[in-house]
Amino acid sequence: MFIVLEGIDGTGKSTQVQLLADWFRSQGREVVTSREPTDQPWGKKLRESAATGRLSPEDELEYFLKDRKQHIDELIRPALDAGKVVILDRYYFSTMAYQGSRGFNPREIRAKNEAFAPRPDHLFILDLDVDAARERIGARGDTTNEFEKRDSLAKCREIFLGLAEEPFVHVIDTNRPIAEVQASLREALQ
Ligand SMILES: Nc1ncnc2c1ncn2[C@@H]1O[C@H](COP(=O)(O)OP(=O)(O)OP(=O)(O)O)[C@@H](O)[C@H]1O
Numbered sequence: 001m002f003i004v005l006e007g008i009d010g011t012g013k014s015t016q017v018q019l020l021a022d023w024f025r026s027q028g029r030e031v032v033t034s035r036e037p038t039d040q041p042w043g044k045k046l047r048e049s050a051a052t053g054r055l056s057p058e059d060e061l062e063y064f065l066k067d068r069k070q071h072i073d074e075l076i077r078p079a080l081d082a083g084k085v086v087i088l089d090r091y092y093f094s095t096m097a098y099q100g101s102r103g104f105n106p107r108e109i110r111a112k113n114e115a116f117a118p119r120p121d122h123l124f125i126l127d128l129d130v131d132a133a134r135e136r137i138g139a140r141g142d143t144t145n146e147f148e149k150r151d152s153l154a155k156c157r158e159i160f161l162g163l164a165e166e167p168f169v170h171v172i173d174t175n176r177p178i179a180e181v182q183a184s185l186r187e188a189l190q
Pocket residue numbers: 007008009010011012013014015016136137139140174175176177178181
């Protein structure tokens with residue numbers, strides 16, 4: 001079972017990934033959770049760039065692809081092959097949204113990724129209004145970074161919602177208490 005949570009910053013992805021992992025573990029399943037960008041060298045460079053200034057659009061896209069290839073080879077495929085549940089906080093749909101918002105064609109980005117990246121069984125788009133999402137980032141104690149500018153987040157949200165009609169995609173309204181959001185995820189999986 002391969003599950004991905006996506007959505008703009010602050011929608012509650014990390015919170016929900018942990019709760020979902022707890023649920024699977026309580027059923028005796030082995031679970032691997034991970035996130036992109038990863039904590040490997042390409043991912044680290046990308047995280048640093050959020051604070052120090054974004055890379056050129058071309059370099060940024062290239063680094064995300066390199067980071068993902070390594071992630072798939074070293075963690076995602078081995079875990080899936082071993083029958084584990086894999087739950088990711090962001091994947092190539094974020095590249096469609098964020099690098100799409102920088103001018104690349106989201107469909108081309110998707111094709112490039114799907115040439116090497118397995119498609120998840122379930123994709124949850126956690127959806128929240130941009131201002132509410134930015135407020136949550138503030139309440140978490142973080143200042144918004146270069147990836148979290150209002151206009152580009154609005155464009156990202158639009159690209160994410162453009163995926164809504166596909167059969168493996170579930171759009172989840174996260175303007176609700178954490179437990180209610182989690183109940184919706186579990187219901188969709190059941
Ligand atoms: N449903 C909710 N209602 C209110 N607050 C929430 C909800 N879900 C998460 N939060 C809070 O909002 C903040 C952002 O949540 P979280 O870090 O899980 O989001 P995220 O989507 O992973 O963010 P990012 O993409 O920036 O890493 C946290 O302080 C979290 O406790």
